[in-house]
Amino acid sequence: MTVTKHDESTGLDRIEVGTHPARDAVHFRRILAARKSVAEAEQELRDAVRDARAAGDSWSMIGAALDTTRQAAHQRFGRD
Numbered sequence: 453m454t455v456t457k458h459d460e461s462t463g464l465d466r467i468e469v470g471t472h473p474a475r476d477a478v479h480f481r482r483i484l485a486a487r488k489s490v491a492e493a494e495q496e497l498r499d500a501v502r503d504a505r506a507a508g509d510s511w512s513m514i515g516a517a518l519d520t521t522r523q524a525a526h527q528r529f530g531r532d
Contacts, residue, residue: 498529498532501514501532502532504517505529510522511523511525514529
């Protein structure tokens, strides 16, 4: 049996090719796309909160929009 050698941090170096035939990477690509979407949404949220603050909206209003308290909103976004 042949062992495929890759970066050890991925665990791919322990896969035996003889018992793990190649598969379509559709699920892997979907996970990557979802992670990218989450990162983009997080950045959009940060930008929206920053713009709301710049426009004079209170932390209470922002907290309400986020369905959280003003303190939690400030704690999460106040440093941005």
